[in-house]
Amino acid sequence: MDCLFCRMVAGDVPATVVHETDRTLAFRDINPQAPTHVLVIPKAHHPTVATLASDDPDLLGAVIRAARQVAVQEGLATEDGVEPGYRLVTNTGPAAGQTVHHVHLHLLGGRDLGWPPG
Template sequence: MAGEPQADCLFCKIVTGEVPATVVRETETTVAFRDINPQAPTHVLVIPKAHHADAAALAAADPQLTADVLREAGEVAAQEKVADHGYRIVFNTGSGAGQTVFHAHAHVLGGRGLQWPPG
């Protein structure tokens, strides 16, 4: 069920503390932690504490929580000192787009030139 913790979800386990992560920010509704395979000097994931499979499911089920994730992405960028130079917020939605953990999450990327299109 959407929102409920999933026993087989890596990010739900990070929320509960069952799996360690390098947390950089936490609010009542979100957790932000460093990506274990960074693609830029700053690469932090911002997740809702409630389980939603992807960004589209999150937005459909809980617009306020979606806003919380985006607000925290901006706060992470400021805390990590990449906000002034520019940063990217990426939601991969579906395995064809590179989503590997099916718990909605935003990648905050910065600290180097980020070309468009990516890749």
């Protein structure tokens, strides 16, 4: 298999895992863009968020729920609210900067992220 994230799911490539369910995996980004930068992925391979939404919308929901759980675990959100806050980013396609073609959410926080991004 040529997909980096599928190899991480299989345990063939090391990752600093911060959260795992039967359907999702969350690990620290190796090139963090914020004090907290975690990638949240489905364990099943889907190249983009668009294909995942079409193929398995329940799994897309599981990925978002996992991201929320990581945000709470990392102190970026509370169980009953969103303070202090975090950003979820997904890039779809090369023009958007997607370099690994396995859908993944970037969970960013730990500082004021400002707007507009990029």
